[in-house]
Amino acid sequence: MAQRHHGRVYSGPSASARLGDNGSHARRTAQEAVVTLDPHHSTRNAPVWIAEAGGHHAVLAFSGTLDSHALQVLEELLMDPRLREPTHWTLEMSGLENIDLASAFALMRAVTRAPEPVSLTVRGARPAVHRVLRHAGLDTVVTYAE
Known part of the structure; x- marks a missing residue:
């Protein structure tokens, strides 16, 4: 049974047990729960969220650590x-402390495989x-701003 907690959907055989009756004891490890974003609600509790999307521009904001669990x-x-129409994305990474190579490659795939x-x-x-973004090859498709 799937349950919502802070804009996320937790599912699996024991989601109720993990979340408790009110969802206050959610654990966020890959082995314990499948965590997905509600497509209609971005949440700042996630390590990445859509801060703005409209017209030809979108802003994705990052915070904390973006690793294999995220x-x-x-x-x-x-x-x-919401990211299909914009042709320019700004990745606001000032709140991001660490990113792993798999997450950097996911960003690279999204950009290079986009229909437009x-x-x-x-x-x-x-x-x-x-450094990690450069190692993943994003320097070939990214402009950096301070």
Whole structure:
């Protein structure tokens, strides 16, 4: 049975047990729950969310750590219908402390496989985040801004 908690959907055989009756004790490990974003509601509790989307521009905001536990959340967000029309994405990464290579490759795939060309601007990336993005090859498709 799937349950909602802070805009996320937790599902699996024991979602009720994990979340408790009021959902206050959610655990967020890949082995315990499948976490997906509600496509109609971005939440700032996730490591990445759509801060703005309209016309030809979208802003994706990042915070905390984007690692293997958050990869599914990132991949689902990148398929969000609100990102189909914009041809320019700004990735606001000033709140992102760390990103793993798999997440950086997911960003690269989203841009290079988009049906329409998408230009990217990365804003506020810390040196460690910038290094991982560069290692994934995003320097070939990204403009960096301070």
